[in-house]
Amino acid sequence: MTSPDLPTELKIALNAKLQGVSRNEAAGRAALISQTYRGGGNSVTIRSEADALAYALARMPATYAAVTASLNALCEIRPDFAPASLLDVGAGPGTATWAAAEALPSLKRFALLDANSALRELALDLGRDSARLGNMTYERGEARAALANAEAADLVVASYMIGETGEAEQSTLAELMWAKARDTLLVVEPGTPAGYARIIALRKWLIALGAHVVAPCPHDGRCPLQPPDWCHFTQRLPRSRAHKQIKGAELPFEDEKFSYVALTRAPVAPYSARVLAQPAVGKVEISAKLCTPEGLVVTKVPRRAKADYARARRWRWGDAITDQG
Numbered sequence: 387m388t389s390p391d392l393p394t395e396l397k398i399a400l401n402a403k404l405q406g407v408s409r410n411e412a413a414g415r416a417a418l419i420s421q422t423y424r425g426g427g428n429s430v431t432i433r434s435e436a437d438a439l440a441y442a443l444a445r446m447p448a449t450y451a452a453v454t455a456s457l458n459a460l461c462e463i464r465p466d467f468a469p470a471s472l473l474d475v476g477a478g479p480g481t482a483t484w485a486a487a488e489a490l491p492s493l494k495r496f497a498l499l500d501a502n503s504a505l506r507e508l509a510l511d512l513g514r515d516s517a518r519l520g521n522m523t524y525e526r527g528e529a530r531a532a533l534a535n536a537e538a539a540d541l542v543v544a545s546y547m548i549g550e551t552g553e554a555e556q557s558t559l560a561e562l563m564w565a566k567a568r569d570t571l572l573v574v575e576p577g578t579p580a581g582y583a584r585i586i587a588l589r590k591w592l593i594a595l596g597a598h599v600v601a602p603c604p605h606d607g608r609c610p611l612q613p614p615d616w617c618h619f620t621q622r623l624p625r626s627r628a629h630k631q632i633k634g635a636e637l638p639f640e641d642e643k644f645s646y647v648a649l650t651r652a653p654v655a656p657y658s659a660r661v662l663a664q665p666a667v668g669k670v671e672i673s674a675k676l677c678t679p680e681g682l683v684v685t686k687v688p689r690r691a692k693a694d695y696a697r698a699r700r701w702r703w704g705d706a707i708t709d710q711g
């Protein structure tokens with residue numbers, strides 16, 4: 387399992403960029419950027435080097451943690467997954483690339499693309515001294531055109547990106563990304579009903595094109611959740627001092643909610659279920675909400691069934707339940 391905390395090399399690179407930068411000013415910029423996001427806007431407000439750094443300080447730890455959690459889930463189901471090449475679509479400051487490099491030691495080639503020049507510059511700066519990422523290539527351009535020209539990769543990732551494109555564009559992008567994925571496509575979005583809706587639409591389009599789900603769903607069938615319910619997960623991550631200052635936050639950690647889907651070309655070995663919420667541990671039983679190939683199940687494991695109860699006590703929101711676990 388890869389840690390949700392930013393790798394040391396990246397922390398050092400971010401701290402170096404922070405030298406001489408006013409934390410108050412960076413916090414002000416970060417607040418403006420998140421206000422834009424909350425108002426339904428997107429990253430076009432990130433124009434300067436200072437904006438890009440403020441965005442990275444405020445959001446990179448959380449999006450990194452969400453991508454890492456998704457990659458951990460993918461690798462748990464496919465422990466033999468060993469991609470050599472990565473294509474990071476809407477890469478921004480390179481968050482998903484850093485997460486993939488950490489989770490997948492087999493990766494050797496890293497290609498990134500994004501429309502935003504300031505974020506591209508920052509990503510190149512952050513990766514410059516990295517042994518793994520020093521040779522990354524980073525194409526600046528609109529995803530549709532840049533993807534058409536991009537080389538296919540074993541793993542294609544789009545993290546917190548598709549929500550920035552129009553609804554009509556999302557199916558085209560999904561198909562283009564799938565066409566460039568030699569093996570696996572991972573898409574991560576905020577864990578909101580809207581983020582989930584985008585994931586579930588993309589999942590449906592790509593299953594129709596022959597994709598198979600690795601995670602989170604243990605099946606390729608319809609999502610059994612009905613509104614107002616939606617499939618999402620949560621990842622706790624530590625906040626550094628700079629992170630707290632930029633966000634004006636006190637707590638030494640935060641919980642990032644995210645939705646994701648990992649799709650692959652070959653079907654994976656079937657597994658039993660995915661835990662969809664933190665199980666309730668009561669005096670007489672454990673009650674857990676599970677997504678299974680047969681649909682949504684609320685399973686109750688009585689304390690008297692000792693071995694099953696002990697196994698269920700280890701279940702956490704987001705876990706896969708396999709025959710072993």
Ligand SMILES: C[S@@+](CC[C@H](N)C(=O)[O-])C[C@H]1O[C@@H](n2cnc3c(N)ncnc32)[C@H](O)[C@@H]1O
Binds near residue numbers: 446
């Ligand atoms: C919220 S940021 C996420 C950045 C990064 N993937 C992460 O997880 O931290 C969204 C990124 O998608 C990029 N983006 C949005 N629409 C795009 C498009 N049509 N073509 C290329 N890049 C796009 C933005 O420039 C921005 O860098």
